[in-house]
Amino acid sequence: MSELDVLRRLGDQIVPPPFEALRETARRRARRTRVASVAAAVAVVAATATTVYLGRDAHREPEPAPAPRPPTSRPVTYADGSTIHYGDRTVEAGGPVAELDLTDDGVGFRTDDGRIWFTDGSTIDPLGAVGTTGKGYGDDRWPLTSRPGWMLSSNAGSRLVWFEFPAPGEPEVVVYDTRSGQEVARDSVVVKPGDAPAPALVSATYVYWFKDLNPDQLPAELAQVRYDPATREQTRVTEADLLRDLDDDAEVRSIRLKGDARGESLAGFHYSDGMGQQMGLDLRKGVAGVDGVAPVGPGDMVAQDVRGRPFRFDPPRDYTGRGEVAWLVQWLDADRVLVVNPLRNQTDLIVCHLDTAACDLAGTAPAEIVVPDFGKTQFIG
Amino acid sequence: MPAALDLNELYDASYRRLVVQIYAVCGDLAAAEDAVQDAFVTALRKRSHLARVDNPEAWVRVVALNGVRHGWRHASVVRRYQAKVPGPQGPVDVGPEHVAIVAALAEVAAELREVVVLHYLADLSVAEIAAQLRVPEGTVKSRLSRARARLAGLLDDTEDDPEEVRHV
Numbered sequence: 001m002s003e004l005d006v007l008r009r010l011g012d013q014i015v016p017p018p019f020e021a022l023r024e025t026a027r028r029r030a031r032r033t034r035v036a037s038v039a040a041a042v043a044v045v046a047a048t049a050t051t052v053y054l055g056r057d058a059h060r061e062p063e064p065a066p067a068p069r070p071p072t073s074r075p076v077t078y079a080d081g082s083t084i085h086y087g088d089r090t091v092e093a094g095g096p097v098a099e100l101d102l103t104d105d106g107v108g109f110r111t112d113d114g115r116i117w118f119t120d121g122s123t124i125d126p127l128g129a130v131g132t133t134g135k136g137y138g139d140d141r142w143p144l145t146s147r148p149g150w151m152l153s154s155n156a157g158s159r160l161v162w163f164e165f166p167a168p169g170e171p172e173v174v175v176y177d178t179r180s181g182q183e184v185a186r187d188s189v190v191v192k193p194g195d196a197p198a199p200a201l202v203s204a205t206y207v208y209w210f211k212d213l214n215p216d217q218l219p220a221e222l223a224q225v226r227y228d229p230a231t232r233e234q235t236r237v238t239e240a241d242l243l244r245d246l247d248d249d250a251e252v253r254s255i256r257l258k259g260d261a262r263g264e265s266l267a268g269f270h271y272s273d274g275m276g277q278q279m280g281l282d283l284r285k286g287v288a289g290v291d292g293v294a295p296v297g298p299g300d301m302v303a304q305d306v307r308g309r310p311f312r313f314d315p316p317r318d319y320t321g322r323g324e325v326a327w328l329v330q331w332l333d334a335d336r337v338l339v340v341n342p343l344r345n346q347t348d349l350i351v352c353h354l355d356t357a358a359c360d361l362a363g364t365a366p367a368e369i370v371v372p373d374f375g376k377t378q379f380i381g
Numbered sequence: 382m383p384a385a386l387d388l389n390e391l392y393d394a395s396y397r398r399l400v401v402q403i404y405a406v407c408g409d410l411a412a413a414e415d416a417v418q419d420a421f422v423t424a425l426r427k428r429s430h431l432a433r434v435d436n437p438e439a440w441v442r443v444v445a446l447n448g449v450r451h452g453w454r455h456a457s458v459v460r461r462y463q464a465k466v467p468g469p470q471g472p473v474d475v476g477p478e479h480v481a482i483v484a485a486l487a488e489v490a491a492e493l494r495e496v497v498v499l500h501y502l503a504d505l506s507v508a509e510i511a512a513q514l515r516v517p518e519g520t521v522k523s524r525l526s527r528a529r530a531r532l533a534g535l536l537d538d539t540e541d542d543p544e545e546v547r548h549v
Contacts, residue, residue, distance in 0.1 A: 003482050003536050004501045007405055010479055011397035014414070019389045022421050216428055 072104045072156075073333040076349055076362060078340075079370040084109060089121040101153035101160065102330065102372050105178040108151055108160040116151065116162055118178055127162075127176060134168025136196030141213045149375065152202040155253040155331045161202050163189070163209075171197060173207060175229045185229035200224055203249040211236070253305075253331045305354055313339075313352040316361045321348050329371045342367065342377040386432045392421055395438045398503075399445060405498045406491075407449040408483045420445035439513060442503065446495065485535035493528035496521055 075087025079097035083090055086107055093111055100109035106120035114130040130150050142148045152161040158179035163171045175185040189197050195212035201224075202208070211223040226237040226245070237245075304310045311328070326341035326348075335355050341348040347369050352359040370376050396417060404413035420441045424431050434440045486494050499505045499513065500521075507525070511518040 003478075003485075004405070004497075006478050007401050007482055007502060008398070010404070011401040014397045014400050016392065016396040017418065019392050019421075022392070022418055023425055 073336075074102050074104065074331065076332065076338055076351070077102055077107055077330065077372060078347075078349075078365055079109065080366050082111075084119065085365070086119070086121045091119045091121060091124060093117065093124070097370050099149050099151055099375060100370055100372055101151045103153050103158045103160055103178040104156065105158050108153060108162075108176075108178065110151055110162075116164075118160065118176075125181070127160075128164050128174060130163065131165035132168045133165050133171075134196075136169075136194075136213060137198070141196065141215050142198065150199060152199050152207070153372075154202050154204055157204060159184070159202065159204075161199065161207050163197075163199055169196075173199075173209070173227055175207065185232065187227070187232055187234075189227075190225075190234050197225070203245060205230075205249055206245055208237070208242070253334060309354040311337075311354075313357050313359045316350060316359045319350075319359075319361060326350070327371075327374060327377070329374050338362075340365075340369075340371055340377055342379045344379050347377055386428070386437060388421070388424055388428065388431075388437075391424075391437055391441070395441065396421075399438070399442055402442065402498050402502045403445050403449060405483060405486055405502055406446065406494055408487045412449060413445075416445040416449045417441070439509075443513060482536070485532055488535055489528050489531050493524045493531065496524040497528045497532070500525060 077084070077086050077100070079085070079093070079100055082093045082096050084093055084097060084100065084107055091107075093109060094115070094117075095111040095113055097109050098112045100107055102108075106118055108116065108118050108127070110116050110130065116127045116129060118125050118127050150163045153159060158177050160176045160178050162174050162176075164174055165171050170191065171189040173185070173187055173189055174183060176182070177184050189209065191197055192212070197209045197211055198213050200208045200210050205228070207227040207229065208224050209227070211225050214222060224237055224242070226235045226241065227233070228235075235241075321341045321343055326339050328337055328339050330338040332338055332351065335353055337352050337354070339350040339352055339359070341350060345367055347365045347367055348361060349363045349365060350359050351362045368376050368378060399417045399420075400410070400413050403416050404410050407413055407416070423444050424437070424441055431437055431440060486497070489497065495514070496510055499510045500507070505513065507518050507521045510521045514521070
């Protein structure tokens with residue numbers, strides 16, 4: 001069968017794409033299942049996890065829970081360089097914005113010098129600074145399926161969370177209420193020597209962080225710690241704990257997920273708060289949604305909101321955006337979500353309705369903007 | 382199995398030959414590149430699992446083969462939702478001699494074609510193919526024999542293969 005050797009020689013002409021491009025693809029694919037992975041996480045190590053730490057400042061009185069209020073809407077928000085677009089308002093930050101997250105009251109953001117701020121769309125208040133993180137915290141240290149970032153917020157409410165480092169390798173978790181403008185809690189993160197903890201997830205009740213960053217593992221394989229701002233308790237959590245927490249926290253603007261792209265289907269639905277749900281949406285091909293399937297294995301994924309409305313949308317009428325993949329980045333209210341479609345020279349901002357599945361092109365922004373929960377967008381078509 | 386798997390190194394060493402092998406199976410060079418790249422993306426995401434595998438290249442090949450074997454049903458949906466792999470990096474001159482071989486292979490049943498490709502292009506022994514496909518060695522030999530018989534009428538070369546001849 002020497003003819004087949006002719007095919008071998010064909011290989012000499014093939015130019016592999018840069019390996020880093022595949023790594024980026026892996027990151028982007030995994031983003032849409034981040035919470036699914038996290039919810040299924042901690043599987044191996046944490047199976048035997050127990051409470052390991054009670055906050056050192058336990059004598060402090062727990063802050064009273066904020067009074068419930070009706071969910072509000074959040075305007076389309078992004079940053080272009082140092083300019084934050086918050087609905088129809090613009091705010092000039094003191095430097096390029098590296099990261100931003102929304103609460104019901106405004107925008108928390110981190111400038112590229114590490115300082116953390118909050119704006120309600122008119123004024124800017126300094127909140128803190130990440131500080132010098134120390135060893136183990138380069139951007140390439142984050143788990144494969146996550147993005148480097150120090151801030152978290154929930155999809156509804158006023159809670160903003162971030163890490164600060166008063167000393168290298170000694171992080172503090174800060175929980176801030178943007179409605180009252182007060183810190184709800186600030187505690188030292190218990191760090192085992194050699195570990196590098198980093199924020200992972202926030203729910204209406206708890207804050208979660210990775211016990212130790214590891215770029216060679218998925219979040220699902222990393223141990224996590226649950227922090228309760230009300231009791232200051234830091235607890236290693238099991239997968240069962242995490243699933244139960246998310247179920248308990250399910251509310252409007254939550255996403256129900258079943259299955260993931262890791263090849264192992266989850267048996268039933270579980271809830272997430274939606275953090276990290278950046279889902280590939282191909283608006284060009286006539287449909288947009290996240291009822292996708294895994295490329296390998298049986299891990300079909302289904303996503304819907306708490307009322308059972310699927311994340312499957314019709315693209316805007318006559319839409320011609322030529323991007324290959326778009327991303328769900330923001331809840332605007334209980335019915336509308338924002339999808340960004342990064343194109344070569346611009347970013348399309350598309351608003352989709354869960355009730356009707358209809359989408360409208362709400363506007364355009366420059367290429368490579370910073371969007372909530374995701375970071376900088378990038379054209380990959 | 383090395384203690385620390387270097388996926389980048391594996392990629393550099395095996396990408397081209399894996400693409401050729403998958404191309405011979407599926408008959409579409411772009412699809413073959415997609416399948417191999419997808420397999421490496423999966424490898425990245427299952428790194429800890431892959432670290433426990435005896436032959437990572439074989440593992441990647443199986444994933445890529447699974448991709449072209451089972452992936453078509455889902456392909457359009459996957460492409461709709463998945464972040465895209467980079468795709469072919471430059472034009473590849475697929476000459477008529479390549480087309481003829483691939484066309485001939487396409488005339489052979491898929492299960493036979495896989496065995497031929499694994500044996501003659503991936504240089505796997507009958508035992509290795511049997512292990513990879515999880516079929517008895519006799520089945521592999523039988524498929525090789527049938528594939529050769531089928532290809533004999535499509536290709537000029539009917540050069541014998543010692544391992545197979547012993548069986549036949």
